[in-house]
Each structure stands twice: as structure tokens, then as C-alpha cells.
Amino acid sequence: MFCVLSSSALPGFLRLLGGDQDASSKSVSLEPSFKRMMIYLFIGTRGGHNRVRIVELLKNYPSNPNKIAEKLALDYKTVQHHLKLLEEHGVVVSSSKDSYGAVYFLTPYFDRFYGVLKEMWAKFGQS
Secondary structure: OOOOOOOOOHHHHHHHOOOOOOOOOOOOOHHHHHHHHHHHHHHOOOHHHHHHHHHHHHHHHOEEEHHHHHHHHHHHHHHHHHHHHHHHOOEEOOOOOOOOOOOOEEEEHHHHHHHHHHHHHHHHOOO
């Protein structure tokens, strides 16, 4: 089961997302709204674990909802729900709107910070 971020872990999580970094590490400048979105979508909600799985799949294999449901053993409607949330928050984009065969990809902005996201999941989640 995916863990929910506790209030005591929040400061460390925010540092991981681009806060206090030493001079030897790569400078990561994340918008505050992006930080909040990541907490909400991937850590602070029950569906976060499935969204993590979907994003990890789309990182390497852009796919349509049917293929995602098949590969992750999820219900098609569940995948559609998560893709809708991810699209509304700028994480994914589809090749065409409201098309059955629409292929989903990570947005360039989200893809740019995928490494930070992977660190977050490793530290605060069990993906």
C-alpha cells in the first residue's frame, strides 16, 4: 500500500522537491504550485500509488488507456479517472482529445523533473 505523507515528513519532502540544496547538487527550481500538485497527486491521496504506476509506465511507453489498464491490471474506468486527474494537473497530455485510441505522454515540464519525482517516491512512498 502507498503511504500517506505525515506532517512530520513534510519538511523533508519539500526540501527534496527543490528547497535546501547544497552547492554540489544540481540546482532544481520548482514552482510552489508544482510542489503542491505533486504532494496532492502522488502522496496525499489514496489513488496516488496507481498514479505513480501510470506515470512510470508512460515515462517509457506512451500508451492509450486500454493498454495502460491491461499492463497494470487496473480497471479501464480507473485508468481513465487517473489520466483525467493527471491531465488536469499538467502531468500528462494526450495525442487527441476524447478519442478512444488517444495515446498519453508525460508533459515536457513534468518529464524534466521526473528524477526528482523518483527520489520522492523512493523516500516517501513504496512504488
